[in-house]
Amino acid sequence: MRNAFCSALVALSAQKPFIFFTGDLGFMALEPLQHAMGERFINAGVAEQNMVSVAAGAASNGTQCWAYSIAPFIYARPFEQIRNDVCLHDFDVKLVGNGGGYGYGVMGATHHAIEDYGVLCGLQNMSVYVPAFALDVAPIVARMAADPHPAYLRLGRCEKPKDLALPEYAPWRLILTGQTGVLIAIGPGAGGLLQQLAPLAEAERPEVWVVTELPLRAEKIPLPCLDRIRATGTLFVLEEHVAHGSAGQMLAYILLREGIHPPRFSHFHAHGYRSGRYGSQVFHRAENGLDPASVLAAIRGSAFA
Amino acid sequence: MRSNCSPAGRARARLLQMHYDAKVGHIGGNLSALDAMLHLHGQIMGDDDVFVLSKGHAAGALYITLWAAGLISDDELGSFHQDGTRLAGHPIAHWHPRIRFATGSLGHGLGLASGVALAKQLSGDPGTVYCLLSDGECEEGSTWEALIFARHRKLANLVILVDANGLQGFGSTDEVASLEPLAPKFRGFGFNVAEIDGHSPAALDAALARRDSQPLVILLRTAKGRGVSFMEGKMEWHYLPLTQEQYQLALHEQEQS
Numbered sequence: 001m002r003n004a005f006c007s008a009l010v011a012l013s014a015q016k017p018f019i020f021f022t023g024d025l026g027f028m029a030l031e032p033l034q035h036a037m038g039e040r041f042i043n044a045g046v047a048e049q050n051m052v053s054v055a056a057g058a059a060s061n062g063t064q065c066w067a068y069s070i071a072p073f074i075y076a077r078p079f080e081q082i083r084n085d086v087c088l089h090d091f092d093v094k095l096v097g098n099g100g101g102y103g104y105g106v107m108g109a110t111h112h113a114i115e116d117y118g119v120l121c122g123l124q125n126m127s128v129y130v131p132a133f134a135l136d137v138a139p140i141v142a143r144m145a146a147d148p149h150p151a152y153l154r155l156g157r158c159e160k161p162k163d164l165a166l167p168e169y170a171p172w173r174l175i176l177t178g179q180t181g182v183l184i185a186i187g188p189g190a191g192g193l194l195q196q197l198a199p200l201a202e203a204e205r206p207e208v209w210v211v212t213e214l215p216l217r218a219e220k221i222p223l224p225c226l227d228r229i230r231a232t233g234t235l236f237v238l239e240e241h242v243a244h245g246s247a248g249q250m251l252a253y254i255l256l257r258e259g260i261h262p263p264r265f266s267h268f269h270a271h272g273y274r275s276g277r278y279g280s281q282v283f284h285r286a287e288n289g290l291d292p293a294s295v296l297a298a299i300r301g302s303a304f305a
Numbered sequence: 306m307r308s309n310c311s312p313a314g315r316a317r318a319r320l321l322q323m324h325y326d327a328k329v330g331h332i333g334g335n336l337s338a339l340d341a342m343l344h345l346h347g348q349i350m351g352d353d354d355v356f357v358l359s360k361g362h363a364a365g366a367l368y369i370t371l372w373a374a375g376l377i378s379d380d381e382l383g384s385f386h387q388d389g390t391r392l393a394g395h396p397i398a399h400w401h402p403r404i405r406f407a408t409g410s411l412g413h414g415l416g417l418a419s420g421v422a423l424a425k426q427l428s429g430d431p432g433t434v435y436c437l438l439s440d441g442e443c444e445e446g447s448t449w450e451a452l453i454f455a456r457h458r459k460l461a462n463l464v465i466l467v468d469a470n471g472l473q474g475f476g477s478t479d480e481v482a483s484l485e486p487l488a489p490k491f492r493g494f495g496f497n498v499a500e501i502d503g504h505s506p507a508a509l510d511a512a513l514a515r516r517d518s519q520p521l522v523i524l525l526r527t528a529k530g531r532g533v534s535f536m537e538g539k540m541e542w543h544y545l546p547l548t549q550e551q552y553q554l555a556l557h558e559q560e561q562s
Contacts, residue, residue, distance in 0.1 A: 019427065040427060045457075050416045050450035057357075057420020060405055063428070065420075080410060081447070085417055088407050089398050 001155045001188075002029045002098055004134040008141035009066065010036045016145065019058055023048045023069035025098070030068070052078040055093045056085035064092045064145065070104065071097030071113030071154060075120055082150075087123040092148040100130065100154035100187060101240030101270065102284035109278070113154070114270040118245020120152050121215040127151045128214040130187045134158035136212055139169035156240075157281075159191025161198065171213035172222050178205035181234025181264065182225065183299070185210050186247045189240050189285065192292040206236060206299060216250040218258060226260060234264040234302065238295060240285070243269045264302055268295050312373065314562030316343055317532045319382070320369045321559070325552040327386035329394065333542030335366040337470035337503070337527040338437060342370040344506040345435055346403070349513065353432030355421050357406055359414020360439035360468060361395035368392050371403055412445025414438065415465065419455045422463040422520075437466045441473030444482045455520045456494050463520040464513065465496075468503065470529040472540045491522045503527035533558060 006029060009020065013036045020037055021044045022030060034041045044051035048069055055065035067074060074097045075082065086093045097113055104111035117128040129140045129151060137155075144151045160166070167173050175190070176197055183206040185193065190210050197205045209225055229235050235255075237248035248267040255261070270288050278284075285291040289298065310318070316339060324332050338360065347370070350356060358367050368385065371377040377392075384390040391400045395409025406417050418436035425432060442448055455463055469487065471478050478484060491498045496519055499512035503525025512523045529543070530536025533555045547555065 019424070042423075042458075044454060045450075047450035047454065049412075049447040050419070050454050053413055053416025053447070053451065054420035054423060054454060057406075057417035057422075058424035059420070060417070061421055061424035061428075061430070063424050081413065081416070084407065084410055085413055 001131060001134050001137050001158055004137035005096065005141065005155055006030050006033050008138045009033050011138070012141060012145050013037050016064070018064040018066060019055070021051050021055055021065065021067040023051050023067070023073055025069055048073050049078040049081050052081035052093070052095070053085045056081070056089065056091050059091035059093050060089065064094070064148070066094045066096060068096040068098070070111055071099050071116055072111060075113065075116045075152060079119070082120070083123055086150045087125050090125040090149055093150055094144050095152045096155065097152065098155045100156045101189070102281045103156050105280040105284065106278055109273060114240065114272070115242045115245065116154060117152065117214050118241060121245065123150070125149050128154065130154045130212050130214065132185065132188055132190045132210045132212055133160040133166060135160070135166055136169055140212065154187070156188040159188045161191060161195040164194055164198070171211065171220060172225060173210050174207060174225070175210050176205070176208040177202055178207040179203050179232070180299070181206040181232045181236060181302070182228045183208045183236040183238060184247070184251065186239040186241070189238055189290060193238065193295055196292045196296045206234065211247065214247060214250070216247060216254060218254045221254065226258065229255070229262050230260055233262045235262040236266045236268065236299060238268040238290065240270055240290060242272065243267060266298060266302055268298070310560055311562050313340055313343060314532070314559040316369050316373045317562070318556055318559040319372065320365055321533070321547065321552060321555050323369065323382050323385045324365060325547045326383070328546045329386050330542070330544040330546050331362050331365060331394070332545070332547070333472070333529040333536055333539065334360065334439065334468070334470065335363050336531045336533065336536065337529045338363045338468045339366040339369065340504040340506070340531065341466060341468070341509060341525050342366050342437065343373055344509050346370045346374050348506070350435065351432070353430070355405060355418070355432065355434045356403060357414045357418040357421070357434065357436040358396060358408055359418070359436055360411070360442055361408030363437070363468070364392070364394060364396045367396060367404065371401065376403060377401070411439070411442040412447035415448055415451035415455070418463060419451050419458070419460060422455070422460040423458060425462055426458070426460060433462050433464055435464045435466065437468060439473070440467055440469040440471065440478050440484070440487065441481070443467065443484055443487065452491070452494055456496060459518060460520050461516070461518050464516070465520060465522045467522065467524050468527055469524050470527045472529045472538070472543065474543060476540065488524055496520055496522045498522045498524065500524040500526065504531055532562065
């Protein structure tokens with residue numbers, strides 16, 4: 001997705017002036033953007049707190065600012081700068097974190113971002129975007145650029161099955177029809193699961209919605225999705241994020257308020273580091289029951305329970 | 306208040322009244338910064354300039370400064386610290402053109418100011434960005450991140466003022482963090498540095514005349530509680546509100562100024 005992001009910003013730079021900051025990251029990825037933006041591409045150094053404050057200050061002058069780093073270094077390290085300098089002022093600052101969830105794998109826990117959007121969604125004026133596929137990145141960047149408020153973009157690795165045809169981008173998209181319930185997936189982890197579910201008969205799989213924009217808002221949830229949750233009484237949520245502050249919790253809250261009480265609710269989410277062992281993103285997904293095989297087994301178990 | 310009292314004395318008296326009426330503290334650090342802020346806003350800054358109060362606990366001095374410049378009404382000052390006020394204990398944003406940022410958590414202002422200066426530099430906009438820090442605030446790591454950035458980017462449109470009153474929240478700056486001498490540290494980064502009497506408008510004018518192609522740092526050597534004899538150099542006036550007796554004594558001293 002990082003290349004898609006770079007291409008989208010190169011295209012954006014031809015349409016409107018903005019300042020791009022990187023926290024000394026982007027080698028062999030962001031050079032085209034650096035070339036396109038010239039002096040407005042700024043390596044702010046290994047100083048993320050300052051990078052976010054500077055972006056807020058520059059945005060106060062009426063210039064949109066984008067600030068990029070590895071996900072934990074753009075949302076956790078400068079958290080107070082995001083809260084005070086960006087969000088309290090409602091400045092047009094876009095934060096971009098590469099490697100959401102367990103994306104940086106064996107690089108270790110310091111490089112993971114498994115509580116990022118839960119933390120950020122509590123801040124004033126903040127919106128979060130979690131593209132599921134590389135093709136989502138360009139329309140998301142366009143939406144972020146057009147909305148003069150704080151936002152966070154969580155990038156991952158595209159896992160779209162090769163033959164999967166995607167509908168046009170929307171914050172809520174029905175990707176796969178099915179009859180055994182409703183599965184709502186946030187982020188790229190949807191890709192591997194879709195690969196497993198697609199060959200199954202509709203009677204053996206849930207319908208799959210991919211959600212890319214947070215926090216969830218009741219009025220944004222498509223009525224057909226709510227109707228299917230009501231009708232099937234079975235809801236699954238898949239996301240590479242801890243339960244606290246997760247999309248699953250947001251959705252459960254909304255459903256309670258809407259008077260929708262699916263009797264079967266399974267939430268596939270990150271737990272952290274149960275074994276104390278580290279490995280690839282695939283390793284951590286498996287340890288947390290987020291890999292396609294584990295999720296598929298749980299869905300089938302639920303269907304026959 | 307006598308009409309022939311100095312402008313600084315009138316401002317101090319109004320600041321004391323505002324804090325006395327609200328029964329709140331932070332008076333010492335307001336008084337150390339007040340003289341420089343009055344001169345900046347009253348005599349130096351123009352429409353293109355931006356002031357960032359990084360030491361947000363000196364909000365009272367900022368409100369009084371804007372009042373002295375005719376930019377905040379006396380009625381508005383009366384709401385200081387009251388329910389429904391816009392004059393909170395630390396500045397809030399989005400209501401006054403001279404208060405661009407909500408500050409109060411230390412270590413944020415210099416990064417914000419650098420961002421404004423950078424945006425001006427890139428777009429060729431005129432104006433100077435003035436950022437007032439406290440000396441205790443120089444213990445914040447983010448302040449040094451901002452200093453590295455400002456120097457590296459050669460933000461010549463940035464003036465950094467440090468209210469070096471030598472006292473912080475729970476001791477003197479020497480007792481707490483031994484950051485002094487500050488001037489060689491700033492010079493070591495490559496800044497143009499002036500160290501002056503922070504209560505002297507003439508010294509501030511002279512320091513500002515030294516601006517060159519680098520950001521200018523002005524170390525304002527100040528006294529916490531400046532202008533009130535029983536407050537000067539006393540750490541407790543970081544916190545304490547005034548009793549009626551103290552208030553009367555402090556006002557009397559302004560009448561003699």
